Amino acid sequence: MPEWRPRPLRRRGRHTEPALRQETxxxxxxxxxxxxxxxxxxxxxxxxxxxxxGVRISTPPSLGETYRQLPGADGTMAWIGLYRPAEExxxxxxxxxxxxxxxxxxxxxxHQRPKIERYGDTLFVVLRAATYLDDLEEVSFGELHLFVxxxxxxxxxxxxxxxxxxVRRRMETDPELLRRGPEAVLYAVLDHVVDGYAPVIxxxxxxxxxxxxxxxxxxxxASRRIYELSREVIEFQRATxxxxxxxxxxxxxxxxxxxxxxxxxxxxxxxxxATTVAERVDNFRQMLDNILTVNATLVTQAQNEEMKRMTExxxxxxxxxxxxxxxxxxxxxxxxxxxxxxxxxxxxxxxHWSLGYPFAIMLMLVVCVSLYAIFKRRNWL
Numbered sequence: 001m002p003e004w005r006p007r008p009l010r011r012r013g014r015h016t017e018p019a020l021r022q023e024t025x026x027x028x029x030x031x032x033x034x035x036x037x038x039x040x041x042x043x044x045x046x047x048x049x050x051x052x053x054g055v056r057i058s059t060p061p062s063l064g065e066t067y068r069q070l071p072g073a074d075g076t077m078a079w080i081g082l083y084r085p086a087e088e089x090x091x092x093x094x095x096x097x098x099x100x101x102x103x104x105x106x107x108x109x110x111h112q113r114p115k116i117e118r119y120g121d122t123l124f125v126v127l128r129a130a131t132y133l134d135d136l137e138e139v140s141f142g143e144l145h146l147f148v149x150x151x152x153x154x155x156x157x158x159x160x161x162x163x164x165x166x167v168r169r170r171m172e173t174d175p176e177l178l179r180r181g182p183e184a185v186l187y188a189v190l191d192h193v194v195d196g197y198a199p200v201i202x203x204x205x206x207x208x209x210x211x212x213x214x215x216x217x218x219x220x221x222a223s224r225r226i227y228e229l230s231r232e233v234i235e236f237q238r239a240t241x242x243x244x245x246x247x248x249x250x251x252x253x254x255x256x257x258x259x260x261x262x263x264x265x266x267x268x269x270x271x272x273x274a275t276t277v278a279e280r281v282d283n284f285r286q287m288l289d290n291i292l293t294v295n296a297t298l299v300t301q302a303q304n305e306e307m308k309r310m311t312e313x314x315x316x317x318x319x320x321x322x323x324x325x326x327x328x329x330x331x332x333x334x335x336x337x338x339x340x341x342x343x344x345x346x347x348x349x350x351x352h353w354s355l356g357y358p359f360a361i362m363l364m365l366v367v368c369v370s371l372y373a374i375f376k377r378r379n380w381l
Contacts, residue, residue, distance in 0.1 A: 045089075046081040047168065054175030063089075067096040070151065077182055078152040081164055085156060093154060099147055100124070107145040110158040114242035116249050123148040125186065125246065128239035129162040129193050132203035139200055139232045141239060144193070146186060153185045167192045180260050187263055190247070191270045197240060197277045204233065204284055208291070215295045218302065222295055230288045237281045244278055247271040326375040333371060334364035 048066045050058040053075045060066040063080065070078045082093065087108050094104040100119035106112050112126045129142040142159025155164055167188050171178045178184060207229055214222040247270060254264050337360060353359070375381045 045085075046083045047165075048078065048080040049168075050076065050078050051178060052076045054177070054179030056172060063093050063096055075179065076151060079168070079185060080152070080154045081168070082154065082156045084158055090156065097147065097149060097152055097154060098122075099154075103147065107147075107156050110143055110145075112143065112145075114239060114246060116246045121150050123186070127162075127190070127193050127243070127246075129159070129196055130200045130236060130239055131161045131196065132200040134203065137203070137207060138228075139204070139236055141235065144189070146189060148182045148186050151182070153182045155189070162189075162193050162196055164189065164192075180263055183259055183263055186250075187266050187270065190243075191266070191273075194243070194270055194273045194277065200236065201277060201280050204229070204236070208284060208287055211288075211291060215291060215298065218298065223292075223299070226288060226292050226295060230285070230292070233281060233284045233288060237278075237285060240274065240278050240281050243274050244271070247274055322375075322380040326371070326380045329375075330368050330371045333367040337364050337367070 045063065048060055048063065049056045050060065050066065050069055057076075058069055060069050066078050066080060070076065080093070082090070085093075090104060090108055093099065094101070099122065103117065103119055103122075103124040106124070106126070114128050115126050117124045123146070125146040125148065127144045127146070129144060131140045131142070132138075133140055140159075140161065142157065142161030144158075144162060144164075145156040147154040147156075157164070167185075171185065171188055177188070211222060211225055211229065214225065247267065250267055251264075251271065253259070259267075372381065
């Protein structure tokens with residue numbers, strides 16, 4: 001009997017193979033009898049199947065037919081996948097499977113936080129999947145709602161991620177796991193969502209490494225990128241942190257709801273991976289806070305250095321202006337004296353004095369030397 005082992009977390013960097021960066025197609029039916037001719041992305045009912053002992057025995061064409069074909073015998077369950085259903089379609093599913101109106105209302109409105117709630121014998125679980133878009137260097141989020149009953153699983157997706165067709169194919173190739181019932185589907189979906197966080201962790205780590213380089217190279221756009229990445233990390237934290245409470249709640253109900261012992265091991269493995277992811281995200285947020293603080297300090301230092309350079313330049317300009325003004329004053333004094341004695345008036349003191357010329361020259365020298373001494377004492381020269 002083959003043993004199901006949860007897949008290890010996959011790590012990748014920003015630059016990966018194109019196949020890993022493509023948007024995943026919605027889960028689709030592999031049954032040729034599907035009568036819906038609409039484009040795949042426009043079909044609310046993506047796939048529905050009835051399984052007995054882990055093997056697909058029927059692919060009903062509608063929700064109503066699924067409910068009618070679903071027997072009450074043990075070992076039989078239905079797995080229905082809906083993609084962005086209209087309100088009336090989800091209400092029809094709620095009527096067929098007796099879903100609680102509050103859970104249905106949350107599934108219709110969407111934009112819910114990750115959570116788990118129990119309504120009678122039906123679990124309602126909200127998960128947020130994440131995908132790292134290499135080309136855009138940002139994180140894209142998807143929302144998934146699961147209704148897990150005694151003999152059915154109803155998934156409602158409000159985004160491209162996660163690609164549940166991968167989970168369905170994986171389960172159908174492992175009947176020994178699938179025969180464990182709806183809880184096995186729930187745990188496989190949880191494992192797939194948590195595995196999908198690994199590439200996001202790797203991409204965010206690369207972004208943070210790049211931002212650190214930009215900060216210490218004084219890139220002017222670093223502050224904006226830190227802010228944008230911080231918002232993505234906070235959003236990612238909101239998607240991953242509540243997942244721990246969901247897994248703890250499931251683990252607390254093991255004995256009460258007599259969950260298969262092997263499934264308990266699988267859930268604990270998923271919880272370990274989810275804890276690792278949550279810790280990494282918390283570290284990312286702390287790192288970004290530290291980087292933002294360092295960036296603000298470096299920006300302040302750069303501004304102070306610039307102010308210091310401007311002050312030094314202004315001081316040097318003032319010193320030059322002092323020198324120029326001093327020499328201008330020194331040169332102005334003899335010019336003034338010479339101008340007075342060059343006015344060509346007949347009646348001017350000392351105009352016809354024989355010592356007038358030496359006196360004027362001496363006066364110019366005395367004034368110039370006096371001004372030079374004064375400016376020199378004040379360090380203007």
